[in-house]
Structure formats: C-alpha cells, structure tokens
Amino acid sequence: MKRAAYAGLVAMVVGCAVIPGSGQAPGSPTDVDARVTAFLEQHRNDWHDLNVPESDGQVLRDLVVKGGFTRALEIGTSTGRSGIWIAWGLSKTGGKLTTIDIDPDRHSEAVRNFQAAGLAALIDARLADAHDLVPTLPGPFDFVFIDADKDWYTNYAKAVIPKLTVGGCLTAHNVYVGPGRRGGGVTGDFYAYITSLPFMETTVTPGGVAISYKRREK
Numbered sequence: 001m002k003r004a005a006y007a008g009l010v011a012m013v014v015g016c017a018v019i020p021g022s023g024q025a026p027g028s029p030t031d032v033d034a035r036v037t038a039f040l041e042q043h044r045n046d047w048h049d050l051n052v053p054e055s056d057g058q059v060l061r062d063l064v065v066k067g068g069f070t071r072a073l074e075i076g077t078s079t080g081r082s083g084i085w086i087a088w089g090l091s092k093t094g095g096k097l098t099t100i101d102i103d104p105d106r107h108s109e110a111v112r113n114f115q116a117a118g119l120a121a122l123i124d125a126r127l128a129d130a131h132d133l134v135p136t137l138p139g140p141f142d143f144v145f146i147d148a149d150k151d152w153y154t155n156y157a158k159a160v161i162p163k164l165t166v167g168g169c170l171t172a173h174n175v176y177v178g179p180g181r182r183g184g185g186v187t188g189d190f191y192a193y194i195t196s197l198p199f200m201e202t203t204v205t206p207g208g209v210a211i212s213y214k215r216r217e218k
Contacts, residue, residue, distance in 0.1 A: 032091045035118040036084065043113075051078050052147065052173060056207050057085030060145060060171065063211065064089030067169055069143035070096070075130050075156050076148030077101035080110030080117075082173075086145060087119040098124045100133055101148075130156070139163025147173035153190035161200070164214050170200070175210035 040054075052060070064072065064086060070093050072086055077099040087097050101107045107127040114120045126133065130148055134156055142165045146156050153172055164170055172194075175187045187210075194212050195202050202212040 032088070032118060036088050036091075039113075039117040040084065051081035052085070053207070056173065056205075056209050057082055059205060059207070059209050059211075061085045061089035063169055063171065064095070064143055065092045067143065067167075068093050069169065070094055071139075071141045071165075072097040072143040072145070073134075073137070073139075073141045073160065074099035074145045074147070075134060075160075076146065076173075077107060077110045077125060078147070079106050080113040082145060082147060083110060083114065083123060083125075084117050084119060086143070087114070087117075087122045090122050091119065095143075096122050096124065098126065098137070100126045100128050100130045102127070102129050135159045137163070140165050140168075142168040144168070144170045145173070146171070150174065150187050151189075153187055154193045157190060157194060161197075161214070166214055166216050168214050170194075170212045170214070172210040172212075174208050175204055176208045177204050 044054075060082060063069075070090065072090060072095060074083055074086060074097060077083055078101065080099075083097060083099045090097055099110070101110065104127060107125065111120075111125050114123050114125065131152065137160075139160070140163050141160065144160050144164060146153055148156070153175075157170065157172075161170065172187065172190060175191055177191060191204075191210065194200055194210065199215050199217045200212045201215055202210060204210045
C-alpha cells in the first residue's frame with residue numbers, strides 16, 4: 001500500500017464498489033473449487049506485487065473454513081491473491097469479504113482477478129485509504145487479515161479488535177518472531193501490542209502469519 005502516492009487522490013474513500021458480476025452467489029462447491037483451482041494454477045507465477053505466497057493463502061482459507069467465519073475484512077488487497085484464498089474459504093461458509101486498497105491500479109487488477117476466479121459475488125472491493133476507512137467500518141467481523149503498511153499494523157488492530165467477535169480471528173502477514181527476531185522488525189510494535197492483550201491468544205506460523213483469536217474478557 002503506497003499511502004503517500006495516492007493519499008491526495010483517494011482522500012478518505014475515492015471509490016467503493018461491489019465487484020460487478022452476475023449478482024448471484026457462486027455455483028455449487030464443486031464448480032467453485034474447480035474454477036478457483038484452475039485460475040490459481042493458470043496464474044501461479046504471475047503474483048509479483050505484494051501478494052502472499054500460496055502456502056500463506058492456504059493458511060487463510062483453512063482458518064476461515066475451520067472457524068466457520070462469514071464476515072471477513074482484508075486490509076491491503078494488492079492484486080487479489082490473498083482475497084481469492086479468503087473468499088474461497090468463505091464460499092464454504094456462506095460468508096463475504098470486504099477488502100481495501102489505496103492503489104487504483106492494484107485495485108482494478110484485483111477486481112478483474114476476483115471476477116476471473118468466479119468469486120466476485122462474495123467480495124466487496126473498496127478503493128480507499130484504509131487509515132481513514134477502517135475506523136469507520138461498522139463491523140462486526142469474525143475474520144480479519146492485515147497486510148498493508150507495516151508501520152500501521154498496530155493502529156489497524158486497535159481499530160478492528162473492538163469490532164471483532166468473541167471467537168473471531170485476526171491475522172497479520174510478515175510478522176516474524178523467533179530467536180534473535182522476537183518482537184523485532186517493522187511489525188515488532190504490532191507483535192508486542194497483540195501479545196500484550198490478555199484476551200487475544202496469538203501464535204505465529206513459520207511463514208510469518210500471526211494468528212490471534214479473541215477470547216471473552218474476564
């Protein structure tokens with residue numbers, strides 16, 4: 001997400017568009033699986049612009065399916081690879097995804113990819129400055145994925161955690177911890193913040209996906 005380059009252009013929300021499509025939900029689970037699988041295979045080597053690797057996409061999809069989540073938010077669409085994986089999971093649960101990006105070119109490409117993957121009916125893709133939009137979203141959400149400007153992760157978390165349902169899951173990309181790295185790097189403040197919350201149960205995958213479940217506060 002390149003905030004400075006486009007902040008003046010988009011202001012708070014330049015565009016908010018439910019992706020054009022048939023207006024109907026995708027077809028049978030088998031049809032959806034086949035179309036998404038074919039799309040991802042066809043474009044396996046095309047994801048170069050701030051997108052998650054396939055292994056992390058699978059993590060996101062599996063979290064959605066296993067959790068039965070239906071109200072998802074993605075902060076940082078890029079060109080849509082992670083959104084496709086999340087929406088693929090939501091196709092199993094009957095849910096929908098709201099996804100936000102500030103870059104008009106990436107937003108447009110993501111919309112085309114969502115359509116081509118057959119998931120357009122499940123995705124509300126917004127061209128907006130997430131710094132401004134996220135605090136105004138009403139929620140509630142039960143699944144959140146943060147993959148935008150790293151130095152704003154903590155602010156995004158503070159804005160969405162009150163809207164996250166108990167039992168809901170907040171995930172964040174590129175959070176690397178371990179010997180010599182724990183709490184370090186550009187996402188260190190976020191990691192320190194999220195692990196300081198007693199009602200958030202946090203683990204981090206080897207690939208750097210932080211996974212935090214919201215528990216009822218005692």
